[in-house]
Amino acid sequence: MTESIRLNDGLLLPPVGFGTYKAESTAEAVRTAVECGYRLIDTASVYGNETEVGQGLESSGVNRGNLFVTSKVWRTDLGYNAAKKAFEASLKRLSLDYLDLYLIHWPANSRNFDDWADVNSETWCALEDLQQEGLIKSIGVSNFWPEHLEKLLKRARVVPAVNQLEFHPGYQQRIIIELCRQHNITVQAWSPLARGRLAEDEVLNVVASKYGKSVSQIILRWTVQQNIIPIPKSANSNRIKENIDIFDFELSAEDMSHISAIPQKGFSGERPDLWPDRQRT
Numbered sequence: 001m002t003e004s005i006r007l008n009d010g011l012l013l014p015p016v017g018f019g020t021y022k023a024e025s026t027a028e029a030v031r032t033a034v035e036c037g038y039r040l041i042d043t044a045s046v047y048g049n050e051t052e053v054g055q056g057l058e059s060s061g062v063n064r065g066n067l068f069v070t071s072k073v074w075r076t077d078l079g080y081n082a083a084k085k086a087f088e089a090s091l092k093r094l095s096l097d098y099l100d101l102y103l104i105h106w107p108a109n110s111r112n113f114d115d116w117a118d119v120n121s122e123t124w125c126a127l128e129d130l131q132q133e134g135l136i137k138s139i140g141v142s143n144f145w146p147e148h149l150e151k152l153l154k155r156a157r158v159v160p161a162v163n164q165l166e167f168h169p170g171y172q173q174r175i176i177i178e179l180c181r182q183h184n185i186t187v188q189a190w191s192p193l194a195r196g197r198l199a200e201d202e203v204l205n206v207v208a209s210k211y212g213k214s215v216s217q218i219i220l221r222w223t224v225q226q227n228i229i230p231i232p233k234s235a236n237s238n239r240i241k242e243n244i245d246i247f248d249f250e251l252s253a254e255d256m257s258h259i260s261a262i263p264q265k266g267f268s269g270e271r272p273d274l275w276p277d278r279q280r281t
């Protein structure tokens with residue numbers, strides 16, 4: 001792998017991570033991923049697989065200090081006390097004594113809390129305190145749109161190091177990404193492969209043939225060339241390898257632009273302003 005990404009708090013993260021949502025045989029998938037060179041592993045309490053992620057990391061034999069483990073506080077655990085409790089439970093399930101990165105998975109919003117901005121700030125305060133106690137190296141958010149981030153920043157002691165967002169050529173969320181750049185907040189891309197929804201895209205297939213790479217490799221390379229950290233999930237050892245084998249070529253500026261101009265047609269339908277009424281538009 002090439003260059004790491006330095007977060008605004010100084011922590012260095014690998015340029016590609018490994019997603020574990022719905023990873024079949026999670027422990028084995030995580031061990032394979034670590035064997036293939038992944039060092040950043042993404043999980044969440046809601047995935048129900050933190051115990052298996054911990055087992056996979058343990059069985060990899062790689063020193064804890066060389067691994068970067070992310071988990072997230074779920075929607076039902078927002079608030080100061082609930083978030084602290086959720087963190088402790090995640091840590092225990094993972095069999096770890098600290099996390100590298102802990103995120104608010106989805107923001108509270110005006111549909112589910114009258115005082116949604118306070119709820120997000122109180123949750124954030126719990127993460128700040130846990131970081132201060134040395135239990136988390138870096139703290140961040142996920143699925144925060146400008147309205148959530150701007151309110152949070154007004155009261156935060158610590159600027160989030162990361163905002164993990166849906167991001168792929170078919171859904172580029174440029175407004176929030178630009179705001180993150182302004183605050184030196186690193187973006188991580190969830191569903192970086194759009195769960196296969198872009199596999200038939202003509203531009204991606206033409207570029208893939210030109211470089212002799214797969215469509216997935218082209219998408220991931222396009223992502224890392226923007227200093228955005230993709231966290232692709234696969235439970236298949238060949239695809240796990242393929243998704244990290246993206247550091248022996250570079251997309252030209254012209255091909256980057258072609259991919260960035262793909263119509264926005266791959267959105268998952270999940271938006272931070274809709275929960276809990278509905279998740280799909």
Ligand SMILES: NC(=O)C1=CN([C@@H]2O[C@H](COP(=O)(O)OP(=O)(O)OC[C@H]3O[C@@H](n4cnc5c(N)ncnc54)[C@H](OP(=O)(O)O)[C@@H]3O)[C@@H](O)[C@H]2O)C=CC1
Nearest residue numbers: 019020021042190191192193194195216232233234235239
């Ligand atoms: N913060 C948040 O709200 C969210 C975070 N996430 C995180 O992001 C991670 C990645 O996102 P995810 O939604 O899983 O989707 P991805 O975009 O990573 O796509 C995963 C799907 O693509 C397939 N796949 C993987 N690699 C390849 C390849 N090289 N060629 C063809 N198909 C491939 C996988 O199948 P197979 O396993 O068979 O290879 C799987 O079906 C999650 O696992 C999770 O950790 C995800 C959603 C929301």
Ligand SMILES: O=C1CO[C@H](CO)[C@@H](O)[C@@H]1O
Nearest residue numbers: 021044046105106268270
């Ligand atoms: O992290 C996640 C995994 O995928 C789920 C379903 O798309 C999301 O809701 C959740 O945020």
